[in-house]
Amino acid sequence: MELGSNALRTARGAAASSVxxxxxxxFAATPxxxxxxxxxxTPGGIDLQPAASPLKYEAIWFHNVILLPMCIGISLLxxxxxxxxxxxxxxxxxxxPARWSHNTLIEVIWTVMPVLIxxxxxxxxxxxxxxxxxxxxxxxxxxxxxxQWNWGYEYPDQGISEYISNMLPEDEAKARNVPYRLAADExxxxxxxxxxxxxxxxxxxxxxxxxxAFGLKTDAVPGRVNETWFRADRTGVFYGQCSExxxxxxxxxxIEIHVVTEAQFATWVASKGGTMTPKSPEQAPGGTAAQVAxxxxxxxxxxxxxxxxxxxxxxxxxxxxxxTSAPTTAPAAAxxxx
Ligand SMILES: [Cu+2]
Numbered sequence: 391m392e393l394g395s396n397a398l399r400t401a402r403g404a405a406a407s408s409v410x411x412x413x414x415x416x417f418a419a420t421p422x423x424x425x426x427x428x429x430x431x432t433p434g435g436i437d438l439q440p441a442a443s444p445l446k447y448e449a450i451w452f453h454n455v456i457l458l459p460m461c462i463g464i465s466l467l468x469x470x471x472x473x474x475x476x477x478x479x480x481x482x483x484x485x486x487p488a489r490w491s492h493n494t495l496i497e498v499i500w501t502v503m504p505v506l507i508x509x510x511x512x513x514x515x516x517x518x519x520x521x522x523x524x525x526x527x528x529x530x531x532x533x534x535x536x537x538q539w540n541w542g543y544e545y546p547d548q549g550i551s552e553y554i555s556n557m558l559p560e561d562e563a564k565a566r567n568v569p570y571r572l573a574a575d576e577x578x579x580x581x582x583x584x585x586x587x588x589x590x591x592x593x594x595x596x597x598x599x600x601x602x603a604f605g606l607k608t609d610a611v612p613g614r615v616n617e618t619w620f621r622a623d624r625t626g627v628f629y630g631q632c633s634e635x636x637x638x639x640x641x642x643x644x645i646e647i648h649v650v651t652e653a654q655f656a657t658w659v660a661s662k663g664g665t666m667t668p669k670s671p672e673q674a675p676g677g678t679a680a681q682v683a684x685x686x687x688x689x690x691x692x693x694x695x696x697x698x699x700x701x702x703x704x705x706x707x708x709x710x711x712x713x714t715s716a717p718t719t720a721p722a723a724a725x726x727x728x
Pocket of ligand 1: 537
């Protein structure tokens with residue numbers, strides 16, 4: 391009997407240490423110790439995806455500087471208190487327990503402290519929310535429409551009408567050496583260092599336009615145009631996914647954004663049959679500043695009107711079409727102004 395329990399104990403010890411060794415080995419072997427991949431998830435990674443746009447830098451700062459230390463501090467405090475109670479007030483060390491059950495001071499402390507912590511978090515949280523809301527003047531607008539199960543992209547300023555972006559099939563993704571289920575056949579292409587406004591909507595059910603490296607996650611709601619923005623600080627390929635469970639092929643509607651130089655962007659726009667909208671009088675070949683302003687302002691007003699109309703609108707068939715059609719029709723007038 392004695393021998394058996396000893397053997398059992400040894401076996402348990404060996405199993406525990408091998409589990410520990412394996413988990414430490416897996417942890418140490420993860421590439422996350424080296425450099426996380428840019429624009430896509432890193433196998434075995436534990437950190438947030440590296441940032442490539444202002445909003446994501448702010449979100450990472452909020453997580454790493456505010457939330458994580460608070461979580462660790464509170465966990466350690468609770469663990470410490472628990473350990474203290476277990477050691478100091480067990481039956482052996484404290485044979486005659488106290489008889490009281492309430493303490494006003496302690497109750498005030500554990501009510502006020504969480505309130506202060508939450509208010510502290512909210513100050514930084516609201517700062518981040520405002521950063522999302524306060525989009526700098528956009529240089530470019532892309533309209534993204536979620537469909538079951540692909541994305542449609544449209545560039546109203548460049549006159550590029552909607553094209554559909556499907557997930558790349560597995561064999562093709564492997565052949566091109568790109569991540570399967572993240573790579574798409576038709577990416578969004580944007581110039582580097584420019585503020586890109588993304589107008590997000592959907593044609594059937596609710597989807598979500600999400601791309602971790604730029605800190606994007608915006609619901610795509612039928613009959614409503616949501617707005618988000620990013621400004622890529624480097625060229626490259628960035629991957630995201632639909633992030634709202636939208637049906638059986640929800641996992642197969644990736645988002646791929648190519649950030650390129652301005653010259654490459656102009657070439658791509660031309661290949662899509664679009665034209666580069668002049669943004670300043672010097673750049674405008676034959677267009678005046680007033681015409682340019684009229685074109686962009688007209689687009690912005692239509693979008694604002696559509697966004698303002700959506701929240702209070704009763705979702706009937708008629709109102710459902712209004713917000714989605716407004717941004718597409720108004721910017722179409724812009725090329726005519728040239
Ligand atoms: Cu979806």
